[in-house]
Amino acid sequence: xxxxxxxxxxxxxxxxxxxxxxxxxxxxxxxxxxxxxxxxxxxxxxxxxxxxxxxxxxxxxxxxxxxxxxxxxxxxxxxxxxxxxxxxxxxxxxxxxxxxxxxxxxxxxxxxxxxx
Amino acid sequence: xxxxxxxxxxxxxxxxxxxxxxxxxxxxxxxxxxxxxxxxxxxxxxxxxxxxxxxxxxxxxxxxxxxxxxxxxxxxxxxxxxxxxxxxxxxxxxxxxxxxxxxxxxxxxxxx
Numbered sequence: 001x002x003x004x005x006x007x008x009x010x011x012x013x014x015x016x017x018x019x020x021x022x023x024x025x026x027x028x029x030x031x032x033x034x035x036x037x038x039x040x041x042x043x044x045x046x047x048x049x050x051x052x053x054x055x056x057x058x059x060x061x062x063x064x065x066x067x068x069x070x071x072x073x074x075x076x077x078x079x080x081x082x083x084x085x086x087x088x089x090x091x092x093x094x095x096x097x098x099x100x101x102x103x104x105x106x107x108x109x110x111x112x113x114x115x116x
Numbered sequence: 117x118x119x120x121x122x123x124x125x126x127x128x129x130x131x132x133x134x135x136x137x138x139x140x141x142x143x144x145x146x147x148x149x150x151x152x153x154x155x156x157x158x159x160x161x162x163x164x165x166x167x168x169x170x171x172x173x174x175x176x177x178x179x180x181x182x183x184x185x186x187x188x189x190x191x192x193x194x195x196x197x198x199x200x201x202x203x204x205x206x207x208x209x210x211x212x213x214x215x216x217x218x219x220x221x222x223x224x225x226x227x228x
Contacts (some may be wrong), residue, residue, distance in 0.1 A: 004159070031214070042120070042218040043160075050214070059215075091159055096204070104150075105216075107159030 002026065004108035006092050012114045013082055021077045021111045025094030033095075033105060034067055034077050037042040046090075049075065050097065089113070102106045118143040120124030120208050120219035128225045131197055136221045139189040147211040151180050151191045154203040154221065163191070163204075196226045 013019050025032050034046040045059040049069045058065070063110045064082075069075040079086055089112050093105040120141045129135050141149070148167045152160035164173050166182040166189060173180050177200075179192045193200055206219040 011150040035218075040220065045215050048214060056215070093159070104162050104165070107161070109157065109159050 002066065002105050003016045003096050004092055006090075006108035008110050008111060009109065010114075015084060016081055018078065018080045019081075019082055019113065020112070021033050021090050023075045023077070023092030023094075023108060025073065025075070025092070026106055027073075027092035028096070029106070030072065030097045031095045031103075031105075032069060032075050033093045034062075034075070034087045035091045035093065037091055037110070043091065046077070079113075080112075084115050087113055087115045118210060118217045120206055120217050122204075122206050122219035123140050124222060125220070126223040127145070128227060129196055131198055131226050131228050134192065134194050135196060135214070135224065136173055136193075137191045137206075137224070139191070139208075141187050141189070141206070141208045141217070141219075143187075143210045143217050145211040145225060146187070147209045148186060148209045149180075149189050149209075149214070150206060150216075151178070151189075152205040153181040154205055157160070160205055173191060193224075196224075198208050198223060198226050198228060201226045 007022045021083045030051045031050040035043040048056040064080045068079045089110040091110045092108045095103045095105045123138045150165045151163045154160040164180040177194045182189045203219040203221040207215040207216045
């Protein structure tokens with residue numbers, strides 16, 4: 001496929017469980033972002049990967065959140081000991097290398113996480 | 117603090133009518149502004165991008181304007197269609213930053 005893909009599309013879990021969300025970026029895109037979209041809120045930046053550079057983790061809300069990107073391609077966002085407030089849509093986006101310019105981010109369809 | 121405010125929060129119009137969505141920002145220094153369309157259950161898709169020197173840009177029935185002096189942008193939709201029902205998100209990027217600032221979006225519903 002030519003676009004960004006994410007899996008699963010929906011995830012329902014119980015409070016306290018760990019979850020892993022996957023993102024497959026567009027081939028050749030070196031930049032990858034994770035965002036969280038809560039109901040009625042704007043997209044909240046979580047983490048940014050650029051090539052082999054150290055990721056910018058400044059948006060991660062707590063140490064229960066972590067992400068990795070293997071081989072500069074697929075990325076996994078892990079949430080440990082999930083809480084009800086973690087319920088949201090998690091969006092992944094990729095782009096060519098960006099340094100603040102007019103580079104477009106291409107978004108995946110998102111993973112809707114529901115924590116019971 | 118960089119902020120993007122959008123209005124109205126929601127809008128209902130009849131098919132065929134025009135509408136205008138507003139975006140005010142305090143992002144500095146300004147680099148560019150994008151309007152995204154997000155259909156329910158999908159990721160946002162870029163409609164237009166505006167840079168500092170651009171005042172107006174069209175993409176089919178969508179026309180975006182930018183006033184860099186007042187830090188305002190608008191998205192005008194002409195002859196609305198049912199498929200225009202979506203959330204429209206204004207996104208502003210500061211110069212030298214790779215993290216854009218997102219507005220909360222305007223939810224547009226087009227009724228037949």
